[in-house]
Amino acid sequence: MGIVHLAHDADLRLVALKVLRPELAADADFRRRFTREAEAAGRVARFCTAPVLEAGLDGDIAYLVTEYVDGPDLASVIGAQGPMNGANLEALAVGVATALAAIHQAGVVHGDLKPSNILLSAVGPRVIDFGIARLAGATDTTQSAVVMGTPPYMAPEQADGRPATAASDVFAWGGVMAYAGVGRPPFGTGPAPQVLYRVVHHVPRLDGLDEQLRPLVEQALDKDPARRPTAQQLLDRLLGRESATPALATRMVSDSWTPLMPAREAPPARRLRVAPVVAVALALLVTAGTLAAWRPWDRPTTARPRTSTTTTVTATVTTAPPATAAPSPTGEQPARPAGDGKALAESDTFVTNAYDTSVPVHVRILSLERKGD
Structure with a gap:
């Protein structure tokens, strides 16, 4: 029906831009149907879909903009x-x-x-x-x-x-x-x-x-x-x-869900860049231990005992290391994360944001709760 381009919106977020064949948009009946169908598609809730962000006709070009999904088919x-x-x-x-x-x-x-x-x-x-x-x-x-x-x-x-x-x-x-x-x-x-x-x-x-x-x-x-x-x-x-x-x-x-990605290097335009808080959350999961997969459709039975382990992590993240933060002009100390101040573990680290900028973060694990065997 046309060509799909990898593009970005005004906020530099990646989107999929679908440009339909020019001969389609030239048809008056198609233009009427396109407007009606595009409006309906825009009302689809984003649950497990790539939602339509925008659609329109620009001269003889009919286009659809959808959320970009980074992953194989x-x-x-x-x-x-x-x-x-x-x-x-x-x-x-x-x-x-x-x-x-x-x-x-x-x-x-x-x-x-x-x-x-x-x-x-x-x-x-x-x-x-x-x-x-x-x-x-x-x-x-x-x-x-x-x-x-x-x-x-x-x-x-x-x-x-x-x-x-x-x-x-x-x-x-x-x-x-x-x-x-x-x-x-x-x-x-x-x-x-x-x-x-x-x-x-x-x-x-x-x-x-x-x-x-x-x-x-x-x-x-x-x-x-x-x-x-x-x-x-x-x-x-x-x-x-x-x-x-x-x-x-x-x-x-x-x-x-466990991601299923082919063993290949993604092209530069599709390389995933994680925001600082997301990167820290991933690091915390690795640090805390292995999390059991949640399969809500499984009904536990007495014949098959559950042996999974669930680890709950409570942590705080600040975008500047408290150990090196300068006092405020009023002489007050930089704000510390909420809690009793007794961290089980903490560390300064760096993550890369969407603009390829290295951002310092400080991670404090305040509590761990282990459940199961």
């Missing part, structure tokens, strides 16, 4: 590292379902959910490009259904030429989870007509998929859209709750 990670399992597969299922719930609540249909439209950030999966496929399809009613989606993840109704719906997105969720869990799409690969025939007439191949996730994936891949769960129902069943909010699900995903 799911397709490249599975291709390089193989299928996912355990907590990360469960977190992926929850994260993508959360994104679909937020997208559908805003009245938007993704229309082309697939592994390459899911980016794996440091805090969990993020779904991008929601509503883009519908914009493309709105310009030419003679285009085939194959153009309106990606065959291995298209629902049977899309293969029959009908428009994508929220139920179609749920079907695609099932296909993506099967791909992530076993390393192949549930209806195989090959020429588009063959794949679409299998989508419509064959049962999905799910052998090897995690047994806890498989029943829900099977429901999502039902040929009848009316029998598929909604995105919200997916979320509720994954988390074992009657009504799980997207905010709660996003927090759970971030807490249990």
Whole structure:
């Protein structure tokens, strides 16, 4: 549909700038639809998505600005590292379902959910490009259904030429989870007509998929859209709750997610730069010890005793080392962090901020609380 540029906004924050093909913006019907769809996409809550920050028409240029997600897409990670399992597969299922719930609540249909439209950030999966496929399809009613989606993840109704719906997105969720869990799409690969025939007439191949996730994936891949769960129902069943909010699900995903980055050096424009407080927090976690992964969907049983350890750290951070801070003009001593003054450990260190400037920080660990074995 166009070209995606890495750009920055007025505050020097990285953003993704999507510039659509000029011939699209030249079409009057497309311009009307673009304005309506872009406004709807802008209302999508940012839970597990790359939110739309701005959209508009500049002459014959239609553009979308979205939050920049620093991380590889799911397709490249599975291709390089193989299928996912355990907590990360469960977190992926929850994260993508959360994104679909937020997208559908805003009245938007993704229309082309697939592994390459899911980016794996440091805090969990993020779904991008929601509503883009519908914009493309709105310009030419003679285009085939194959153009309106990606065959291995298209629902049977899309293969029959009908428009994508929220139920179609749920079907695609099932296909993506099967791909992530076993390393192949549930209806195989090959020429588009063959794949679409299998989508419509064959049962999905799910052998090897995690047994806890498989029943829900099977429901999502039902040929009848009316029998598929909604995105919200997916979320509720994954988390074992009657009504799980997207905010709660996003927090759970971030807490249990282990970043999956390919073993490669990132280009300079994508190198992650941590703010001082974030860098100090990471250092504190390493200093404090190993934190247990939180898997909220696991229900503890007496047959499987819990042996995890949780460490809680209370610390304060100042941007100038108190030991060398000069007195104020009034003669008062520099403010010390709150607490009883008895630090278990403290250290002066330096971190690099977003402007490649070395910033001195002073870390004081005031208390540690250990729970579990």
